[in-house]
Amino acid sequence: MTDRKTELAGNLAKVEERIAAACAAAGRKREEVTLIVVTKTYPASDVRILSGLGVRHAAENRDQDAAPKAAECSDLPLVWHFVGQLQTNKVRSVVGYADLVQSVDRARLVDALSREAVRAGREVGCLLQVALDAGASGRGERGGVAPGGIEELAALVAGSPGLRLDGLMTVAPLTGEYAGRQRAAFDRLMDLSTDLRRAHPAANMVSAGMSADLEEAVAAGATHVRVGTAVLGVRPRLG
Numbered sequence: 001m002t003d004r005k006t007e008l009a010g011n012l013a014k015v016e017e018r019i020a021a022a023c024a025a026a027g028r029k030r031e032e033v034t035l036i037v038v039t040k041t042y043p044a045s046d047v048r049i050l051s052g053l054g055v056r057h058a059a060e061n062r063d064q065d066a067a068p069k070a071a072e073c074s075d076l077p078l079v080w081h082f083v084g085q086l087q088t089n090k091v092r093s094v095v096g097y098a099d100l101v102q103s104v105d106r107a108r109l110v111d112a113l114s115r116e117a118v119r120a121g122r123e124v125g126c127l128l129q130v131a132l133d134a135g136a137s138g139r140g141e142r143g144g145v146a147p148g149g150i151e152e153l154a155a156l157v158a159g160s161p162g163l164r165l166d167g168l169m170t171v172a173p174l175t176g177e178y179a180g181r182q183r184a185a186f187d188r189l190m191d192l193s194t195d196l197r198r199a200h201p202a203a204n205m206v207s208a209g210m211s212a213d214l215e216e217a218v219a220a221g222a223t224h225v226r227v228g229t230a231v232l233g234v235r236p237r238l239g
């Protein structure tokens with residue numbers, strides 16, 4: 001093994017142990033939680049190594065980095081998730097490689113995604129990004145729709161050609177009532193997911209938890225955790 005492969009394999013094993021332990025502690029089956037490795041700022045060569053180590057889900061948050069990386073890795077059996085704030089002028093590019101967009105948070109973005117998905121002949125899975133730090137009907141510091149806006153946006157996605165409503169995503173807020181209270185934030189997301197599934201039973205993905213708080217997310221019931229730093233190392237720059 002190369003040095004990098006040894007390092008990534010070791011990190012991945014530790015993350016796997018953490019997920020398994022969190023599932024056991026919560027009385028959940030390991031298969032109920034999917035690991036998505038967030039490869040942002042790291043090269044395509046790392047994605048290739050991770051794929052060889054059995055990783056099946058990769059996530060990126062900036063189209064400029066993601067598009068060439070996904071193209072270089074197009075021969076690999078990977079599901080690509082887009083998890084960053086998304087400008088409508090990047091949607092055509094993102095739809096070219098992303099199987100799921102986890103950061104759907106406004107009607108204009110839904111319209112653009114639908115138009116480009118139809119044009120590309122693709123079906124794009126959509127998770128609504130929920131801002132638990134937003135005001136009653138405002139938007140979050142780092143994007144996201146306020147809880148009160150979920151129902152309307154979900155109906156829009158569900159009725160849009162080329163799109164599939166898959167569930168909800170959140171990032172634990174740094175400000176507001178949930179700051180520093182990851183478990184409470186993820187419990188709230190689960191309640192919102194329960195509400196969503198009354199009208200949209202198939203939209204059962206709950207994406208929550210990162211390197212620092214994946215245990216809290218698994219305990220709350222997350223189906224997907226998004227882990228970057230704990231697998232790849234501390235990022236060389238903000239991303």
Ligand SMILES: *Cc1c(COP(=O)(O)O)cnc(C)c1O
Nearest residue numbers: 038061083210211226227228229
């Ligand atoms: C970067 C990022 C992650 C991973 O964060 P780590 O702390 O590196 O595990 C997860 N979700 C989103 C939306 C991100 O941008």
